[in-house]
Amino acid sequence: MPSADGRLKDKVAILTGASRGIGREIALLFAKEGAQTVLTARSLESLEAVAKEIASFSGLAPLLCALDVKDSHKIDECVDKTLDKYGCVDILVNNAGLTRDGLFVRMSDDEWDEVLDTNLKGTFLFMRAVSKEMMKQRRGKIINMASVVGLVGNAGQANYAASKAGVIALTKSVAKELGSRNVLVNAIAPGFIDTEMTQALRDETKNAILKAIPVGYFGKPSDVAKTALYLASDESNFITGQVITVDGGMVM
Ligand code: NAP
Numbered sequence: 001m002p003s004a005d006g007r008l009k010d011k012v013a014i015l016t017g018a019s020r021g022i023g024r025e026i027a028l029l030f031a032k033e034g035a036q037t038v039l040t041a042r043s044l045e046s047l048e049a050v051a052k053e054i055a056s057f058s059g060l061a062p063l064l065c066a067l068d069v070k071d072s073h074k075i076d077e078c079v080d081k082t083l084d085k086y087g088c089v090d091i092l093v094n095n096a097g098l099t100r101d102g103l104f105v106r107m108s109d110d111e112w113d114e115v116l117d118t119n120l121k122g123t124f125l126f127m128r129a130v131s132k133e134m135m136k137q138r139r140g141k142i143i144n145m146a147s148v149v150g151l152v153g154n155a156g157q158a159n160y161a162a163s164k165a166g167v168i169a170l171t172k173s174v175a176k177e178l179g180s181r182n183v184l185v186n187a188i189a190p191g192f193i194d195t196e197m198t199q200a201l202r203d204e205t206k207n208a209i210l211k212a213i214p215v216g217y218f219g220k221p222s223d224v225a226k227t228a229l230y231l232a233s234d235e236s237n238f239i240t241g242q243v244i245t246v247d248g249g250m251v252m
Contacts, residue, residue, distance in 0.1 A: 191247025
């Protein structure tokens with residue numbers, strides 16, 4: 001990796017969904033910028049692979065929390081471990097998420113619950129777990145991964161779109177509650193980013209999406225990671241309650 005500017009030097013960052021795709025890219029970039037990282041996902045094996053990469057270029061050993069973001073007990077434990085090891089938590093990126101697509105009329109209770117509980121409730125649980133400490137510190141940055149479909153909806157993704165619209169409303173509400181304590185809360189709404197999540201889509205669907213992107217190509221995980229870095233860094237210290245779309249102009 002090329003050398004970095006240390007924009008997150010000595011900051012402690014908890015990153016969810018850090019085992020692959022956008023979350024992995026954020027973990028690598030934040031570590032490159034000097035952050036001490038706490039990586040979470042369900043698969044410990046995948047987290048270990050990312051931690052190895054980080055150690056290879058930074059010499060830093062990330063703290064790993066293998067957990068499901070639906071499990072509030074495990075989340076509290078992870079935040080406690082972070083505080084025991086580093087003494088503070090400066091940044092939380094709520095990136096873990098999944099899709100269970102299908103037509104609304106045929107959507108099962110399980111498909112609804114799984115997506116809402118992971119994407120929306122998981123975000124709430126992690127925000128709640130770090131907020132007390134951030135309020136005490138009188139500093140903190142929380143970045144939530146929404147989606148453009150949370151802004152405009154999408155056929156076949158009623159559960160996912162509702163979860164991401166919920167993430168946006170949650171972001172704005174908590175930004176209003178915690179602003180006076182210097183805890184800043186923002187969301188990123190990616191458009192189509194080339195990851196495992198989108199690789200599963202049919203070519204027909206991908207071609208239709210491509211036509212709706214003014215720049216004419218799909219985004220990369222690094223496009224989202226760079227926006228997360230901006231929101232995590234001191235460069236965005238007067239920004240809270242915002243949703244930044246990273247979508248090549250798809251939604252404007
Ligand atoms: P991805 O490649 O499928 O990665 C998802 C990450 O979330 C993995 O690290 C996964 O690890 C973790 N995860 C999933 N369910 C979890 C759970 N219940 N508990 C803990 N961790 C869980 O997805 P991605 O494309 O990078 O997407 C990352 C975020 O960006 C998501 O919130 C997604 O909704 C959002 N987004 C993506 C796009 C896109 O085009 N790719 C567009 C808009 C928004 P484990 O499986 O090991 O748990």
